[in-house]
Amino acid sequence: MHELAITESILSIADQAAKENNGTKVTDIYLILGQLSSIVDDSVQFYWDHISLGTVCEGAVLHFERRPAMLRCKSCNHQYPLGEILQTCPNCQSPDVFIEAGEEMLVHHIDILREEP
Amino acid sequence: MSQRVEIVKRIMDSNDRLAQNNQAILDQNHIFGINLMASPGAGKTSFILETIKRLPAEIKLGVIEGDTAPVTIDSDKIAAAGIPAVQINTGGECHLDANMIEMALDELPLEDLNLIMVENVGNLICPAAFQLGTHANILIASIPEGDDKPYKYPNIYRGLDVLILNKIDLTPYIDFRMDYFQQGVEMLNPGLKTFALSAKTGEGFDAWITWLTDKVTTK
Ligand SMILES: Nc1nc2c(ncn2[C@@H]2O[C@H](COP(=O)(O)OP(=O)(O)OP(=O)(O)O)[C@@H](O)[C@H]2O)c(=O)[nH]1
Ligand SMILES: [Mg+2]
Ligand SMILES: [Zn+2]
Numbered sequence: 207m208h209e210l211a212i213t214e215s216i217l218s219i220a221d222q223a224a225k226e227n228n229g230t231k232v233t234d235i236y237l238i239l240g241q242l243s244s245i246v247d248d249s250v251q252f253y254w255d256h257i258s259l260g261t262v263c264e265g266a267v268l269h270f271e272r273r274p275a276m277l278r279c280k281s282c283n284h285q286y287p288l289g290e291i292l293q294t295c296p297n298c299q300s301p302d303v304f305i306e307a308g309e310e311m312l313v314h315h316i317d318i319l320r321e322e323p
Numbered sequence: 324m325s326q327r328v329e330i331v332k333r334i335m336d337s338n339d340r341l342a343q344n345n346q347a348i349l350d351q352n353h354i355f356g357i358n359l360m361a362s363p364g365a366g367k368t369s370f371i372l373e374t375i376k377r378l379p380a381e382i383k384l385g386v387i388e389g390d391t392a393p394v395t396i397d398s399d400k401i402a403a404a405g406i407p408a409v410q411i412n413t414g415g416e417c418h419l420d421a422n423m424i425e426m427a428l429d430e431l432p433l434e435d436l437n438l439i440m441v442e443n444v445g446n447l448i449c450p451a452a453f454q455l456g457t458h459a460n461i462l463i464a465s466i467p468e469g470d471d472k473p474y475k476y477p478n479i480y481r482g483l484d485v486l487i488l489n490k491i492d493l494t495p496y497i498d499f500r501m502d503y504f505q506q507g508v509e510m511l512n513p514g515l516k517t518f519a520l521s522a523k524t525g526e527g528f529d530a531w532i533t534w535l536t537d538k539v540t541t542k
Binding site: 208210211212215216218219220223224227229233237242243244275288291292293294301302303304305309311312313314315316317318319320321322 | 324325326327328329330331332333334335336337338416417418420448449452453473474475477478481506507509510511513
């Protein structure tokens with residue numbers, strides 16, 4: 207359960223970006239989470255509802271973009287998803303593979319409301 | 324007025340910056356830092372204790388012990404072996420983070436040390452995400468956990484610098500396909516430096532101590 211720490215970090219990133227852009231309210235937060243980050247959306251949402259209270263981010267909607275973990279075979283170049291369990295290349299059975307995607311953990315962008323200058 | 328603000332910032336950014344700061348503190352003091360991760364009971368504390376027994380005189384070790392509960396069982400064992408030890412109680416959190424390490428470093432006699440081993444909280448999922456600022460991430464896997472762990476917990480194998488395979492004295496009693504285990508490790512972390520050993524019998528420790536001594540003395 208490291209989602210509390212993760213959620214606190216999301217809050218502080220969004221909070222800082224809102225302040226730098228004279229935002230009065232954050233309405234939406236867009237996250238990109240690779241499968242290998244092993245973060246559970248539900249717990250992030252659960253913590254979010256508590257820790258965002260009273261901040262510029264209160265009520266902001268969290269959008270989770272999930273990126274599946276992808277492997278690529280060095281022998282035959284086949285690309286395949288990691289799925290639930292690590293497997294050798296389904297095309298040629300080679301174990302000579304590498305992880306190509308799925309480790310992302312990003313706050314990609316936010317939508318804010320701003321005071322008219 | 325509504326506006327979209329591009330950020331594209333890594334969620335772990337603030338922890339990673341604190342981790343860099345920790346590494347700077349270690350470097351200033353010429354200390355080699357190790358983050359020991361493992362599932363509960365894999366033998367982290369036993370491994371540290373057996374390492375202590377075999378440390379050459381030039382290595383001056385300090386230990387940081389992480390636990391989710393306010394117990395000092397592990398750090399008491401280390402202190403009883405005459406090694407400075409700090410206990411961190413994470414208050415239920417499943418991992419150590421860079422901030423906790425920063426506070427623990429404050430309590431160790433850094434000027435007298437050239438090696439710090441951190442025993443992370445027993446967990447195969449969460450500690451992987453949190454860099455501490457140590458120079459080597461080490462996982463202790465153990466024979467009784469089974470040979471399929473790399474396949475089920477790929478994450479933790481990804482960021483490793485060294486793998487310890489502990490409890491090899493139990494190999495005769497457990498169906499552990501070494502080939503299968505090593506294949507999984509190789510898929511996730513090609514060429515990973517691995518030491519198979521037993522913290523109970525001491526088998527396999529010589530190679531580990533040689534590696535460790537080299538790292539510490541060339542730091
Ligand atoms: N047979 C055998 N038993 C071992 C070995 N290493 C550790 N053990 C035993 O495994 C159990 C757990 O060891 P610990 O060193 O407490 O494990 P740990 O990873 O520190 O456990 P936590 O801190 O509670 O997560 C103890 O009963 C040890 O005696 C080994 O190499 N062989
Ligand atoms: Mg222990
Ligand atoms: Zn293939």
